[in-house]
Amino acid sequence: MSNKLSVTAIIMTLNEQINLPDCLASIKDHVDDIIVVDSFSSDATLEIANKYTAKIYQNKFLNHSKQFIWALNNTEIKNEWILRLDADERWTPEGFAALRDIIENDRADGVYVKMKIFVMGRWIKHGGFYPNYFLRVYKRSKGSMEDRWMDEHIRVDGRTVVSDIDVIEANYDRQKNLVLWTTKHNGYSTREAVEFLIAKHRLAEVDTVASLSGTKTERKRWLKENVYFKVPLFVRPFLYFFYRYFLKLGFLDGIQGFIFHTLHAFWYRFLVDAKVYQIEKNARDEGTDIRTAIRTHYGLDV
Numbered sequence: 267m268s269n270k271l272s273v274t275a276i277i278m279t280l281n282e283q284i285n286l287p288d289c290l291a292s293i294k295d296h297v298d299d300i301i302v303v304d305s306f307s308s309d310a311t312l313e314i315a316n317k318y319t320a321k322i323y324q325n326k327f328l329n330h331s332k333q334f335i336w337a338l339n340n341t342e343i344k345n346e347w348i349l350r351l352d353a354d355e356r357w358t359p360e361g362f363a364a365l366r367d368i369i370e371n372d373r374a375d376g377v378y379v380k381m382k383i384f385v386m387g388r389w390i391k392h393g394g395f396y397p398n399y400f401l402r403v404y405k406r407s408k409g410s411m412e413d414r415w416m417d418e419h420i421r422v423d424g425r426t427v428v429s430d431i432d433v434i435e436a437n438y439d440r441q442k443n444l445v446l447w448t449t450k451h452n453g454y455s456t457r458e459a460v461e462f463l464i465a466k467h468r469l470a471e472v473d474t475v476a477s478l479s480g481t482k483t484e485r486k487r488w489l490k491e492n493v494y495f496k497v498p499l500f501v502r503p504f505l506y507f508f509y510r511y512f513l514k515l516g517f518l519d520g521i522q523g524f525i526f527h528t529l530h531a532f533w534y535r536f537l538v539d540a541k542v543y544q545i546e547k548n549a550r551d552e553g554t555d556i557r558t559a560i561r562t563h564y565g566l567d568v
Contacts, residue, residue, distance in 0.1 A: 268298060270295070270296060270297055270298040271296060271297050271298065271347070271362065271365065271366055271369060272298055272299075272344075272345045272346070272347060272369075273296075273297040273298070273299065273345055273347040273348070273349050273365075273369070273403070274297070274299040274300075274301060274343050274344050274345040274347065274348055274349065275293050275297050275299065275300045275301065275348075275349040275351050276301045276303065276334065276337050276338075276341075276343075276348060276349070276350055276351065277289065277290075277300070277301070277302050277303070277351050277352070277353055278302075278303045278304075278305070278327075278330065278333050278334065278337070278352070278353070279302055279303070279304045279305065279307060279311050279315070279353050280304065280305040280306075280307055280311075280327060281307045281308060281309045281311060282307070282309075282311050282353035282354070283307075283309040283310040283311050283314060284446070285353045285354040285436070285437055286311055286314050286315065286353045287314055288356055288436070289351065289352075289353050289354070289355060289356055290314070290315070290317075290318040290319075291318075292356040292357045292358070293349075293351065293357055293362075294318055296357065296359070296362040297349060298344070298345070299321070299343070299344040299345055300318055300319040300321065301319065301321045301322075301323070301337065301341050301342075301343065302315040302319060302321065302322045302323070303323050303324070303325060303333060303334075303336070303337045303341065304322065304323070304324045304325075305324070305325065305326065305327035305333070306324055306326070306327075321341065321342060323337070323340070323341050325337075325340070328566075329414070329415050329416065329418075329457050330416075330418055331411055331412060331413055331414050331415070331418035332413070334350065334411050334418070335411050335413065338406070338411070343406065345406075346405050346406055346407060347369060347403065347404070347405060347406070348403070348404055348405075348406050348409070349402065349403050350402050350403075350420065351402070352435075352437075354435060354436055354437030355381075355433050355434065355435050355436070356433070356434040356436060357433055357434075358432065358434070360431075360432075361379070361431040361432060361433065364429055364430060364431050365377065365403060365429070365431060368427060368429065373425075373427055374424075374425045374426055374427035375404060375405045375408040375409070375422050375423075375424030375425045375426065376401050376403065376404035376405070376408065376409055376420070376422030376424065376425070376426040376427075377401065377402065377403040377404065377426070377427055377429050377431070378399040378400065378401050378402075378426060378427065378428045378429060378481070378483070379399070379400060379401075379402050379403070379429055379431040379432070379433045380396065380397040380398065380399060380429075380430070380431065380432050380433065381395075381396075381398045381399075381400055381433055381435050382396060382432045382433065382434050382435065383395055383396070383398075383435045383526075384434065384435065384436050385522045385523075385525065385526045386522045386525070387522070388519060388520060388522040388523070389519075390516075390519050390522070390523060390526055391518070391519060392514060392515040392516050392517075392518045392519050392523065393510040393511065393514045393515065393516030393519065393523060393526075393527055394509075394510055394514035394516075395510075399428060399481070399482050399483055400419070400483065401419060401420045401421075401422060401426065401483065402420070402433065404420055404422050405422075405424070408422050408423050408424040409421065409422045409423070410423075412473045412474065412475060413473045414461060414472075414473055414474070415457040415458075415460045415461040415464070415568075416454060416457040416458040416460070416461045417458070417461065417487075417490075419475050419483060419487070421475050426481070428481070428482075437450075444529075447529070448533070451529075451533070451534045451537075452537070454534065455534055455537040455538045455541060456541060456564055456566075458538045459538050459539075459541035459542045459545065460560060460564070460566060460568060462495060462538070462542055463542060463545060463546075463556055463560070463568075464568060465491065465495065466495070467556045469556060469557055469568050470568065472491075474487060474491065475487055476488040476490075476491050476492075494506075499539040499542060499543055500536070500539050500543075502535060502539060503531045503532055503535040503536040503539065504531070506530070506531045506535050507527060507528070507530075507531035507532065510527045510530070510531065511523075511524070511527045511528075511531075544563075545559050545560055545563065545564075546559075548562070548563055
């Protein structure tokens with residue numbers, strides 16, 4: 267008789283042959299249903315996934331939110347409990363033991379876990395990145411995904427628990443060069459710029475969990491939308507770096523911490539601002555609106 271948890275793990279992939287084996291190996295003995303939703307990978311991702319599950323689907327990727335929502339509506343989900351998992355993440359047996367206690371004793375409808383980021387062999391313990399809580403396990407009947415271009419979260423209409431479960435994020439650790447990181451964050455920066463412009467120019471109703479009186483995740487979203495978004499372009503990355511590296515003691519994580527926080531502030535966050543500036547400039551120069559500029563130059567329909 268299987269002692270696996272009645273949990274459906276949903277993993278979204280695109281050319282994840284480096285990360286996927288350890289991800290799937292970390293969950294295969296602990297959950298009884300694994301679904302992989304692939305965005306037409308060109309490497310060995312599908313071959314690897316097929317060793318662990320027969321539930322492999324493919325769908326064109328637009329953003330993480332819409333891909334996950336598509337998975338919920340178009341795949342064969344066996345269980346009430348859902349585990350959202352990225353290919354560069356790994357669960358531990360201790361984490362599943364803690365999750366079993368929560369599920370079997372019906373302690374919550376949604377579970378927050380702590381993301382534990384490793385960069386070049388070092389745990390990024392400081393800089394405000396740990397503990398960083400995300401709601402990653404929930405009852406399907408109680409939860410829903412924000413429909414956003416970037417920085418999407420799951421909301422739960424019910425009881426949530428902030429667990430002591432560490433989920434290891436090892437993308438920065440396994441990848442032996444920065445190509446995958448910069449490729450992914452180039453895409454992230456485009457979607458982040460679009461999300462900012464949607465809010466700034468009121469292009470659509472913003473789906474958000476932001477709440478100053480809510481959970482840590484909800485408060486962070488409120489601060490981002492009501493404080494960070496109000497700071498001028500190109501000033502924001504400098505303030506972000508100062509906050510992470512100095513005020514939140516990111517310098518205590520050595521050279522790996524310096525690389526990590528510098529890339530986040532002066533590559534990723536700066537690139538977001540540069541794309542915002544460029545899209546708005548294109549709209550002015552071409553006499554179009556922001557929505558048309560985004561469609562023309564980035565091929566995205568907002």
